[in-house]
Amino acid sequence: MAPGQIATYPSLVDWPTMAALTGLLLLTKGVENSGALHRLGRWAIARVNTQRSAALCLVLAAAALSTLLTNDVALFVVVPLTLGVCRIARLPATRLVVFEALAVNAGSALTPIGNPQNLFLWQLSGSSFGHFVAHMLPLVAVLMVLLLALTVASFPARPMHVDLQENEQPLDRTLLGVSLALYVPFLLLTDLHQAPWALAALTLIFLMVRRRVLLQIDWGLLLVFILMFVDLRLLAGQSLVHGWMGRLDLVQPQHLFWAGVGVSQIISNVPAAIALAEYSHDWRVIAYGVNIGGFGVMVGSLANLIALRMVGDRRAWLSFHAYSLPFLGIASIVGYALLHG
Template sequence: MDTFVIVVFVLTYLGMAFGSVPGLKIDRTGIALVAVVALLLSGKVGVRAMGSSIDVPTLLLLFALMIVSAQFQLAGVYDSVATRVAGGSGSPRRLLALVIVAAGGLSAVLANDVVCFAMTPIVAEGIRRRGLDPRPYLLGLVGAANAGSAATLIGNPQNILIGQVGGLDFWDFLAACALPALASLVVVHVVIAWIWRAELDRTPAPPPPPATGHQLHRWQAIKGACALLGLALLFAAPLPREVGAMVIAGLLLASRKMSSREMIGSVDWHLLLLFACLFVVTGAFADTDLARQWVESLAENGLFPETLGAMLPLSLVASNSIGNVPAVMLILAVWHTPDPGALTGLALLSTLAGNFLLVGSMANIIVAERAASVGAKLSFGDFARAGIPLTLVTMAIAVAWLWLGGWMTW
């Protein structure tokens, strides 16, 4: 009987939607891990089957990219950029533009979750010292981080997964998604500047003296930049992407200045564990008769997200109910024959859909939690106020681009 597996699967994805369990201090990663334990204990999933259902190459690539990001973090790049942006001269709208350009640019080449984690408290405190409301700037930060990360296959976890599963070419993906991602950054600025115009009409106080605690280690930053260049070259070589990334990560760990313990400690192990556990849970569900019947029904009725008419609502609803990473993992678990164009559309649209509501992406949650830790409150309504219109506009642009470029049909 598949009933137990189906119940565990449903409860797991309800946990992904709500993010916690009432009365328990357990988060999404903990929920997914408990689900795997339940499957193991019941005998519905064996240890060997569990190992075979985990996409190790994807986890290796994600780990290696986190090491590259840790190089930038420990070199003080994120802190330095955030400090310079928050202390920039000019009008509030110019400050907002600086935040958007910095977050979007960094997120295109580094994981957007890490960019948000590092930049949020510094931007919040820096903007507040200028006598300004930090909320529109934080919304600009996360909106740009999501939009900018849509440009590349290494910008966010779901793109990394899609690229690995589909074997997508790094440069072809960039050609397909760079322009709509860039246009989305402009939309983020325009929408936030309009909706938060009252807060952005204030005159900022003079920039405070540079913070002494945020030192940029130039040589280590240069090493990080060289690592990114090396990644780009290796991605163009006939070498598995995860192998090339691990080579770069290994070279960075062999450092005379940076402690390997500190660099490995900067890896988001919670996210890696969440990925591994969701691979097991979705893999177990995909092997059930219900999943097979569901796939057959979707195929018979033409409901697979192979067209924009199906992909658009699916990306928007799934990303803002269970989150874009779990949504993508679930879709890929039952969609066995996607073409490269459809996978490109899934990556672009699921990422942009993450700006719709607070629960749409992990980056949103990270910004809200990190902002709260320094006294800057971002409510669900704050996110929705700007997120809903900017998401609808950016997704409309992306849909038009995918259709006109021939990547997907309507």
């Protein structure tokens, strides 16, 4: 690429999407650092008495948190709690974390803010928050029913005892209150396509209240997304790539759907969404394809890699693929039927 083209790179980035993602990371980091989610998780786990009920509780918690806190943040909350519980109770840690990875991929598909690919497609589509959720609800409902049934079949109703008395994390009520109070206004402004102004206001407030939260955001992750926009849009502009993608006939919804599933297995679902958006504006089909594409191989979703890295088991990838690959097959059939049935 000619050096003179570097000046055009910023125009390749979808800055409203980046502003919305940065604001969500800031708010979720505030909630996470407050200690509230840690306390809530411990409270829930203390009230279950079998492996099956514990697994169902953790899977549901991971899925629910991912709808509002993004799939990655949900894992950062649930997985450490899970590993802590497994240290003091006889629970299969690796299998639990695998199911939590599946849960955040399924749950995060529901909302525009559940994962980065949805956030990008939401900003691209100009659709309202409610309209996006209504479109994704049938898919997520079926996926969650299937996942919960698989959870029941995979974890026995064996009694367990958990002692959660040690290491209670202090609660920062001010940080929690500010983060929760700003959440809905930020979403409303983002829904009105004012994400950059909303981010500016958030930044000023956190500078005054808890500036350390700004330093703890995963700025490296944001840089990765910026580079994704630049690299993939430059790549999409190449005549060879354009010709190859043209032969896929992505104007056909069924071709676009399977491309979303398949490309996600190669380059992950966030880059897949960005790449396919260069060739089609049918965000509804792309959203189904790339969210389903988060299942399957590890690279299908960044959340998969995060979960398997956190569990610390070198053989975790075997367990993950034993569940995730069949789930990809079933989810693909379900998604295709819902779109084209």
